[in-house]
Amino acid sequence: MSVLYLVRHGQASFGTEDYDRLSARGKNQSQALGTYLMRAGTSPTRVVSGGMKRQRQTVQGLIEAAGWDTPPVVDPGWDEFNASDLLNAYPEDDPGAKTDSRAFQRLLEKASARWASNDHDADYLESFSAFTQRIDTALDNAVEGLGSGQDAVVVSSSGAIAWAAARLLNGGFPQWLALNRVTVNSGVTKIVTGSSGKTMVTFNDHGHLPRSWVTYR
Structure with missing residues (x-):
């Protein structure tokens, strides 16, 4: 089996003129997750982010803290709605x-x-159907070609990750909305891929964060 880790970006800058950048807390969250994944022995062969600044900054925080040498790739398919x-x-x-x-x-x-x-x-500009199809394609692309025992890390946003999770649970809009509502900044959703297809084994894991660092916006 191969493993895909879907990571929500760190806390962005809500309420400021430029939301699409990590706050100081968001940088800390991304580094905390990078340290956690490094200690867990995660060494991805593929690192991907959406094209948004907060997503790319989170990837950089992960890489720096984890010490990975895998160059990150940008896939706009993982951009938020x-x-x-x-x-x-x-x-x-x-x-x-x-x-x-x-x-x-x-x-x-x-x-x-x-x-x-x-x-x-x-x-x-983008219908809901177009958005969900875009995420479906990005999810398929993220795991395509991964060999047995290989890991990939994708940094995206709450809406995109919530749809990937809802798809794997055979859910629709109500499930997407419920999952999107509770997604934690830098939370990790783990998906394994094998002969039976893709299976979500954890959603929104944020055990790497102290309680005072848990944010949703």
């Missing part, structure tokens, strides 16, 4: 969502339900 696009298309607004993470999450979930209904696809 465009939350701003969803919120801009939603007919309601909540000014508090710009700085209050809970208000933002409530509004985003309402906007996500509208997006996933497939009744308003023309309103979005």
